[in-house]
Amino acid sequence: MAIRDFENQLEVNALSKELVYAVNQIMEAAETQVLSHQQVQLLAERLTDYYPDYFKNTTSARSGVATTSEDDPGYGAHFDISNEVNEQIKAVRALRSLVMDDSGNINEGYTARDAKELIGSSNTLLGSLMKFHDKIINQNRMRLIEQATIEAVKTLPEEQQELFFTKLQSGLDAIA
Secondary structure: OOHHHHHHHOOOOOOOHHHHHHHHHHHHHHHOOOOOHHHHHHHHHHHHHHOHHHHOOOEOOOOOOEOOHHHOOOOOOOOOHHHHHHHHHHHHHHHHHHHEOOOOOEOOOOOHHHHHHHHHHHHHHHHHHHHHHHHHHHHHHHHHHHHHHHHHHOOOOHHHHHHHHHHHHHHHHHHO
8 A cells, every 4th residue: 555545545635745645755766775774774764663563473673683582692601703704794794795896896786875874884883893892802712711601611520510509509590
């Protein structure tokens, strides 16, 4: 249903002509895929922020991934920040290969603005990596130590395992 059809169905002219025109322009831009990544992201964020019930239990506009409790990584001992950073790097590289060729020229169908947004995204990612590199490495090391400790404790007699896991759980509960 087009927005004009919706407005014609209303007995009271609830939508202004300007709003109808703007929505139609956005729909046409989406159909022809001329909206930039940033424009799509901003639009998706606003819609999901201001109409959360409409977008509940659907694909997350921000991540492009279905959001269910099964998809939640839990951000616990098994969460690997290095994998997450690697996925972000892959995404930026894939975007870069779409917008620019190997020699740095803008590919056909893309604008200087698209290249600018790409460079901004790359710089943001690089800045984050530089700022948090040590923290990422240390967090990954701590996760590996935690996993190794649990695996080693599993080789102990069951009574000692229970003692360790009880103390570990009480310590973790105190942190949370």
